[in-house]
Amino acid sequence: MALKSETFPVVSSSDVVKVRQVVRQWAGELKFSLVDQTKLVTATSELARNALEHGGGGTMCAEIVEDGMRKGLKLVFDDKGRGISNLELALKDGYSTGGGMGLGLSGSKRLVNDFQINSEPGRGTTVTIIRWK
Amino acid sequence: MDRIPILKVGNCLLVTIQVDMHDELAMQLQEDLTSQIAKHASRGVLIDISSLEIVDSFIGRMLANIAAMSRVLDAQTVLTGMQPAVAITLVELGMSLPGIKTALNVERGMELLKAYLDQDAEPEETDGSEE
Secondary structure: EEEEEEEEEEOOHHHHHHHHHHHHHHHHOOOOOHEEEHHHHHHHHHHHHHHHOOOEEEEEEEEEEOOEEEEEEEEEEEOOOOOOOHHHHHHOOOOOOOOOOOOOOHHHHHHOOOEEEEEOOOOOEEEEEEOOO | OOOEEEEEEOOOOEEEEOOOOOHHHHHHHHHHHHHHHHOOOOEEEEEOOOOOOOOOHHHHHHHHHHHHHHHHOOOOOEEEOOHHHHHHHHHHHHOOOOOOEEEEOHHHHHHHHHHHHHHHHOOOOOOOOOO
């Protein structure tokens, strides 16, 4: 169940900065610890940059979710780019097509509690992450 | 476009990153620093990131690049002031920044640079290329 939900555009590198700040603020409202906030904001930065660089831009939907007693911050990064043909390979540490270090996907997976990725070549990619309090 | 200021202190360059950098700004800093090292023949670079709330793989790569480029240009880089939460996240992300010298704060960073430069100033072999 979503308690609060808002969608933000990710179409420029200043939008990447903006969504980082939004996630920092929401994570603060949820009273996440500083380390948890930092992990979530870092994962946001990686995934927003992926949506921008590889997906040609997209959106981030932020949601405060509830599961019984616990609350969490759910983030959905969605782009309509060329998609990923080999997800297994894309999730490997050090695999990169963009000239980066190949830590964006694999690294952000380690920074959150739930990580889901769906991608269809030619249709785009959706990454959903949740960090529970 | 805004820029991150680079201060010249003796034969060192000092950079304090105090804003949430977007990617172009990080790239600009990389370019500016290397040209300043060459311009002033600087021997040391100190980058203070105590106000940075996150270091993601892009900024991590930029910092590693700066250290590598400086080394090629005969300057030593020290990274100072990383917040503990940033260090935890960075290592979990998979980046441990090998090859970058670090110090807890600017003061210790300057000591480290000074020690490195003093040690380097000891005469080894003269190749006659001094100006």
